[in-house]
Amino acid sequence: MLVQTLKGFRDFLPIESQKRQYVINTLKDVFSSYGFEPLETPALEYEEILTGKYGEEGDKLMYRFEDNGGRRVALRYDQTVPLARVIAQYQNELPSPFKRYQIQPVWRAENTQKGRFREFLQCDIDTVGTTSPLSDAEILAIISDSYEALGFKNFKILVNDRTIFSTITAVKVEELPMVIRTIDKIKKIGREKVLDELIINGISTERATNIIQTIETQKPPVNIANILSAAKEFGIPDERIEFVPTLARGLDYYTGIIIEVEIDGYTVGSVGGGGRYDNLIGMFAGRQVPAVGFAFGFDRITEALEEQKLFPENLVTTKALVTIFSPKLLDNAIEASYQLRAAGIATELYLDPQAKMEKQLKYADQKGIPFVIIIGEDEAEKNVLTLKTLKTREQKKVTLEEALKELQSA
């Protein structure tokens, strides 16, 4: 038997998992500070709840099967359709507006050759039930605070109004979806190629040039101006938000502001996106339910933090390893580890009383534990302990109280 994970699926060993937890906790703290609350939905749903909601592509990439009871079921494909179900199912129990965050894995049978994963974490915030521009501005404020809390210095929140495209008189109604999809590529493939693609799609050179020029010179419409002015009151620095009239976002369902975030120096692409989508969340409730939201690109954010060396150094929470000098001195070691832990210092006790000191130090090194404590016969007699800093290999004899102080401030 091959002992392996499925293609597109990942194990997260401790260091990677710690990093993920750090990102999740940082984001949750920001979300909570604005009164957003957590929601969890099941991994499996009735197939008919999910199919037909993500286009042909979605139905194809969805993990679907028949369960033991003969029910057609499907694995969570995103967190928006489950949110729509929740809104319909619990309408009388939820506050309005309903401001929720949701951070759960989704599954898509993507082509892994494109570097895509088949299981990945989605991290969404959405405000459901209001058309107030304040809710759009609040989303922008959370975005701004979130990337800042993660330590990114130079990032840009790009915004546009999706309805801008339907006001361009040079675009015929039936051409609109194609034009949006094509303009959306302007950053990726450049202006010239977008022009070519419009022409290939049957628009004359003159009209295509006119369309691009018209879009490029759009000024923020009044709804965007209102949102941006409120966003300023929310404390977002002016230079962090940019109105980009060519920003299109591929998805069909946006009805107002659209948002993307880019980080300076991270070239893979945008690290999050969202916008207002007033006609989607009501799909199961049978009425219009306005909504605005944003999806943080979890894997890209993690990658950007790694590239820009922004992960905190002390993600390993263990501060000290208490070694066991000899089986005879085991009780002294256990006692010291207990005292340190009782004082709030995450402390590991080495578990094998027979192991050589060298092996114990190596273990601390491998786990990235910064300090090691040694209690030999001499230390035991004098009621002190040796505190060793692994990075510098410096060591000194101190009392337990002195060690506590040093570790607490380290």
Place this chain on the structure above:
Amino acid sequence: MLVQTLKGFRDFLPIESQKRQYVINTLKDVFSSYGFEPLETPALEYEEILTGKYGEEGDKLMYRFEDNGGRRVALRYDQTVPLARVIAQYQNELPSPFKRYQIQPVWRAENTQKGRFREFLQCDIDTVGTTSPLSDAEILAIISDSYEALGFKNFKILVNDRTIFSTITAVKVEELPMVIRTIDKIKKIGREKVLDELIINGISTERATNIIQTIETQKPPVNIANILSAAKEFGIPDERIEFVPTLARGLDYYTGIIIEVEIDGYTVGSVGGGGRYDNLIGMFAGRQVPAVGFAFGFDRITEALEEQKLFPENLVTTKALVTIFSPKLLDNAIEASYQLRAAGIATELYLDPQAKMEKQLKYADQKGIPFVIIIGEDEAEKNVLTLKTLKTREQKKVTLEEALKELQSA
């Protein structure tokens, strides 16, 4: 279309989800304080990795299907087999011993009429790679600290040695699994019925009586005595651990200490279990890999916390709702919410400038937000704000600084 969740699957609306996060975070903090690190494995595995590991029942209850690429896959059924795979796959990258915790959902097509769920969180700690009794004692210390950190006052850690049963000469080798399974029920069905069941299974009345008596009067064998003495050094109060020679635990794979935790007043059953299992984790590595671990019963713990009213009152992190007195005073409201948030107070701004004050107060009530801030014309003019405590409906006019102080200490 029926808008519903699958039977045995649950949505967790904000209040429930907050409670779950509280339990998870409390446990993680304890695990980390002993140097345990997080591990995450995929929801889907190759079917052949999982089948045949959980007995016939397991293979039957497992969610298995063929993916789009024709691979036979299965949903995570527990976290022990994936741990065994990880141990084999990354043997050179992991520290030894490897102390990991894992908190992820698993899926089992259980009979929901028995009140069982088909998706539930497992919460495991395991120390892999050492036979040291210190590792067993450390697990006991973590158990003790964990239930204490959750706020349980009276709980018991029951321990036994699984090998005790094979030392009873009155039991024939071939009867051993049956005897263990039967004795395991002694708490549930009582001594008399266990006796009956042994007799039904072909053991004479005399021998069955003798077997039960012999088991009941066992003293802690030397390995357990060693572990318990170390556990004491780890700071576990004496009266919290009890040696129970009739404790059996159904599962076949234990090879040493077995552990169960019971909470006084919670009658559904044990809230966690585990033990030493030295012959399981090496299944993919092709060598013996000793291990000791414990599984916290997440749903039962949550239920017990609920029953015993042990959840903290302030799980709702939002401290204040800043209301909007009128559209004209919107900027004052945004500004106040910004200032409060900047001072570290989780603050919600009401999002609809047109809403009546009554509706805004109702919203705060519904979300369990303890304080409400109102800035009317009078307040704006005098540069103060009205701080209202929702529980008592008391209100007073204070400066922003005074409000900050009160909210920070609330």
